[in-house]
Amino acid sequence: xxxxxxxxxxxxxxxxxxxxxxxSRDLADFESQGxxxxxxxxxxxxxxxxxxxxxxxxxxxxxISELSHSLEDMLDRLRMGRVAISKDLVDLxxxxxxxxxxxxxxINDPSLSGLVDMTGLTRRIHQIVTNQPQQKxxxxxxxxxxxEQTRKSLTEYEEHRLLENVRAGxxxxxxxVTFDFSDFDERLxxxxxxxSEAGEVISTLPAIPTGNINGIAFRLLYGSTLxxxxxxxxxxxxxxxxxxxxxxxxxxxxxxxxxxxVEEEMSLRSLSQTVRVDIAKLDHVMNIVGELIIxxxxxxxxxxxxxxQQARMASHELGKISRNLDRKLNELQKSVIEIRMVPVGQxxxxxxxxxxKVARExxxxxxxxxxxxxxxxxxxMVEELTDPLMHIIRNALDHGIxxxxxxxxxxxxxxxxxxxxxxxxxxxxVLDVTDxxxxxxxxxxxxxxxxxxxxxxxxxxxxxxxxxxxxxPGFSTAAAVSEISGRGVGLDVVKKNIQDLKGSIDVITHLGxxxxxxxxxxxxxxxxxALIVEAGGDKFAIPLTSVEESLRIYSRDIRTVxxxxxxxxxDFTLPLLRLADAFGLEDHHDHGPDTKWFVVVxxxxxxxxxxxxxxxxxxxxxxxxxxxxxxxxxxxxxxxTEIGESEIVLVVDVGSLIDHFGGRxxxxxxxxxx
Amino acid sequence: xxxxxxxxxxxxxxxxxxxxxxxxxxxELEIIEAASGFEALKTLPHHKFDAILTDINMPDINGLExxxxxxxxxxxxxxxxxxxxxxxxxEDRRRAAALGAEEYLVKPFQAGDLVEKLxxxxxxx
Numbered sequence: 001x002x003x004x005x006x007x008x009x010x011x012x013x014x015x016x017x018x019x020x021x022x023x024s025r026d027l028a029d030f031e032s033q034g035x036x037x038x039x040x041x042x043x044x045x046x047x048x049x050x051x052x053x054x055x056x057x058x059x060x061x062x063x064i065s066e067l068s069h070s071l072e073d074m075l076d077r078l079r080m081g082r083v084a085i086s087k088d089l090v091d092l093x094x095x096x097x098x099x100x101x102x103x104x105x106x107i108n109d110p111s112l113s114g115l116v117d118m119t120g121l122t123r124r125i126h127q128i129v130t131n132q133p134q135q136k137x138x139x140x141x142x143x144x145x146x147x148e149q150t151r152k153s154l155t156e157y158e159e160h161r162l163l164e165n166v167r168a169g170x171x172x173x174x175x176x177v178t179f180d181f182s183d184f185d186e187r188l189x190x191x192x193x194x195x196s197e198a199g200e201v202i203s204t205l206p207a208i209p210t211g212n213i214n215g216i217a218f219r220l221l222y223g224s225t226l227x228x229x230x231x232x233x234x235x236x237x238x239x240x241x242x243x244x245x246x247x248x249x250x251x252x253x254x255x256x257x258x259x260x261x262v263e264e265e266m267s268l269r270s271l272s273q274t275v276r277v278d279i280a281k282l283d284h285v286m287n288i289v290g291e292l293i294i295x296x297x298x299x300x301x302x303x304x305x306x307x308x309q310q311a312r313m314a315s316h317e318l319g320k321i322s323r324n325l326d327r328k329l330n331e332l333q334k335s336v337i338e339i340r341m342v343p344v345g346q347x348x349x350x351x352x353x354x355x356x357k358v359a360r361e362x363x364x365x366x367x368x369x370x371x372x373x374x375x376x377x378x379x380x381m382v383e384e385l386t387d388p389l390m391h392i393i394r395n396a397l398d399h400g401i402x403x404x405x406x407x408x409x410x411x412x413x414x415x416x417x418x419x420x421x422x423x424x425x426x427x428x429x430v431l432d433v434t435d436x437x438x439x440x441x442x443x444x445x446x447x448x449x450x451x452x453x454x455x456x457x458x459x460x461x462x463x464x465x466x467x468x469x470x471x472x473p474g475f476s477t478a479a480a481v482s483e484i485s486g487r488g489v490g491l492d493v494v495k496k497n498i499q500d501l502k503g504s505i506d507v508i509t510h511l512g513x514x515x516x517x518x519x520x521x522x523x524x525x526x527x528x529x530a531l532i533v534e535a536g537g538d539k540f541a542i543p544l545t546s547v548e549e550s551l552r553i554y555s556r557d558i559r560t561v562x563x564x565x566x567x568x569x570x571d572f573t574l575p576l577l578r579l580a581d582a583f584g585l586e587d588h589h590d591h592g593p594d595t596k597w598f599v600v601v602x603x604x605x606x607x608x609x610x611x612x613x614x615x616x617x618x619x620x621x622x623x624x625x626x627x628x629x630x631x632x633x634x635x636x637x638x639x640x641t642e643i644g645e646s647e648i649v650l651v652v653d654v655g656s657l658i659d660h661f662g663g664r665x666x667x668x669x670x671x672x673x674x
Numbered sequence: 675x676x677x678x679x680x681x682x683x684x685x686x687x688x689x690x691x692x693x694x695x696x697x698x699x700x701x702e703l704e705i706i707e708a709a710s711g712f713e714a715l716k717t718l719p720h721h722k723f724d725a726i727l728t729d730i731n732m733p734d735i736n737g738l739e740x741x742x743x744x745x746x747x748x749x750x751x752x753x754x755x756x757x758x759x760x761x762x763x764x765e766d767r768r769r770a771a772a773l774g775a776e777e778y779l780v781k782p783f784q785a786g787d788l789v790e791k792l793x794x795x796x797x798x799x
Contacts (some may be wrong), residue, residue, distance in 0.1 A: 007686070008688070008689060011684070011685035012685050014685075015683060015684055015685040047731050047733070050731050050760065051682070051683050051686075051731070054683065054686060054781050054782075055683055055685055055686055055759070056782075057781060057782035058686065058688075058689060058781060058782045060782075065782075081694065149742065149746070152742070152772055152773060153738050153739050153741075153742035153769075153773065154738075154769075154771060155736055155766050155769070155771075156765045156766060158736075174676065181716065181718075181719055183713075184712075184715070184716075185713075185715075185716065185734070188712075188734075189734075203739065204733070204735050204739065205739050205742065205743070205747075206711075206735060206739060206740070206742075206743035208743075208746060208747050208748065214719075216715060263686060300698065347727040384759075395743065527767055560779055659753055
């Protein structure tokens with residue numbers, strides 16, 4: 001039984017986490033809908049808490065079960081209209097979900113238990129529940145012609161919603177539809193989605209169809225401002241009739257256009273097709289794919305070797321096998337990568353909870369806008385991303401957004417706004433954290449940097465230099481390291497975390513208008529496309545996500561500006577880096593002005609550098625393997641990979657190469673000028 | 675014996691199934707799971723169920739609506755039904771009985787209670 005208990009606990013934790021995530025998202029919607037919150041949403045939140053309570057109760061997680069029980073009771077009153085929506089209630093809901101999250105985490109890590117103030121929460125819930133006047137339930141049924149069977153099948157909640165619709169003077173309609181057993185759910189969902197645009201589907205009662213033994217009938221109770229005729233247009237397949245004995249007195253507005261059906265259906269389908277997969281299993285599959293790719297690479301190498309020895313037929317055959325293998329591998333790799341992808345929206349709920357908490361601690365009013373929650377990213381990356389993002393957002397709240405009176409004086413909305421936008425750009429996912437605060441003042445950065453002894457008294461600081469300083473260890477703009485953005489770490493740690501994910505971070509600021517922190521990440525880490533190059537007699541792999549283009553030049557095209565080799569790429573002066581020099585290799589390649597070179601134009605974040613190599617070998621997939629602790633400190637190396645014939649090459653880390661040897665930004669310059 | 679378990683929570687479904695299986699030494703058992711009222715309706719024509727266990731609070735159609743449908747259906751009306759729900763919906767419990775559900779079980783429950791009530795429902799020793 002012990003193992004079964006473990007399994008049950010595991011399943012519970014995973015489902016509870018999912019429930020709480022959904023709950024947080026719904027709470028954010030709930031808050032944004034304000035006093036006009038849709039009853040369906042309140043009911044959904046109630047149901048989620050109800051499920052959590054049921055689960056926790058069965059498995060004996062007393063604290064979770066008790067807290068969710070009190071919450072459920074409060075939410076039940078809320079959906080029944082016996083408790084009003086207030087700021088206290090919203091705050092309490094957020095705090096409760098936060099506490100429930102902690103309790104769920106504490107199941108697997110008992111050292112974390114005792115962090116939740118159960119008594120305080122229970123007291124607050126009790127206050128809200130008892131402060132409300134009890135509403136009496138009038139009998140609005142007398143105004144309807146409703147048969148006994150239908151009335152009996154309503155839950156208490158549905159009955160309440162029906163009466164609310166009657167009281168609000170809505171048309172109360174009955175829609176009868178008959179469908180085939182095979183697709184009734186999809187068709188019913190489409191109808192319900194359409195109807196919900198213009199009213200509330202109160203109940204969906206299955207019924208026995210007359211004359212169609214293979215079908216199933218439904219009777220929908222619908223409250224709407226639309227009358228019978230308008231609804232008949234909206235749902236042409238339904239038999240619509242009014243249940244009111246007398247028509248409501250309110251005027252009926254014209255029918256609204258329902259949302260496009262296709263979209264509704266798609267979003268519903270994606271809901272039911274979610275699979276929960278253990279990430280360890282996926283890692284395993286990913287490793288197999290990685291090893292298969294190494295095998296394939298060796299096969300390719302063998303093919304090349306045979307080709308050189310004129311064994312044409314064999315070479316041809318091997319080539320065919322290799323291509324087939326390649327196709328299959330691509331398929332496998334693509335599908336595995338897809339399984340690993342999760343929407344970044346998964347961490348949005350955690351972020352919005354933190355923002356609320358931090359805003360309250362700082363006594364600032366903040367509006368958080370979350371965009372692009374469907375943007376997908378590797379599951380592991382999403383996990384690793386939470387802390388750095390949290391830190392950037394905290395930073396924006398603490399240092400970016402001004403206090404309300406300062407904002408008012410500047411003619412801004414006293415409520416500060418932080419926007420998190422996620423979107424895909426080629427093979428990268430970009431996350432922008434934008435605030436509408438005071439912007440970064442280079443002079444202020446300069447003063448702090450001088451104070452911290454990072455630069456000399458007389459050093460000048462322009463915007464580009466200010467960005468660099470902000471990410472330098474030992475820098476913090478707060479007079480004292482505040483609890484909020486402090487936490488013992490600075491932006492330098494954020495930058496390191498993001499670089500560990502092979503990503504980059506950039507800052508774009510406009511003084512007085514706000515700042516954007518832009519985090520770009522590769523969509524996945526495990527397998528990448530790389531450009532194999534040769535420099536100083538050795539081969540290297542450059543990740544294709546960092547490569548913008550490559551071109552052939554001659555030694556005479558290389559100029560020297562301020563002791564730095566550069567190349568004029570169209571209208572841009574591109575700083576160059578000889579890859580052989582970067583790794584201290586001897587290079588005997590240069591034989592005068594006519595020597596051929598290749599420039600690989602690479603980019604990390606906003607910065608660009610041209611990597612000078614002797615030859616481009618080919619493009620291929622590589623599996624990055626770690627090279628161990630000892631070599632980790634060498635800048636410019638992301639890992640190693642095998643590219644066939646047991647040949648091991650280093651994978652270049654463009655981000656740290658640029659950091660170490662300096663690149664040049666195109667966009668930042670524009671930002672400084674504007 | 676073929677049983678339909680209708681419950682939207684996957685871990686609760688797994689838990690119910692484990693208990694039912696562990697209490698079924700004396701009879702052959704097959705459990706079909708449905709994660710919503712709609713799913714339950716969809717499976718109906720494909721099986722001959724000896725009992726149906728259903729939660730009340732579910733998305734799309736709720737447990738009461740499912741009971742109401744089944745108990746009025748010429749083919750399905752004789753399948754015994756057990757409604758499994760929480761104590762907070764006392765009123766709904768009364769309604770389930772009025773609609774003709776044979777058994778009611780309150781969450782959280784003891785594994786033994788579920789096994790016992792299910793035996794009664796299936797009329798097995």
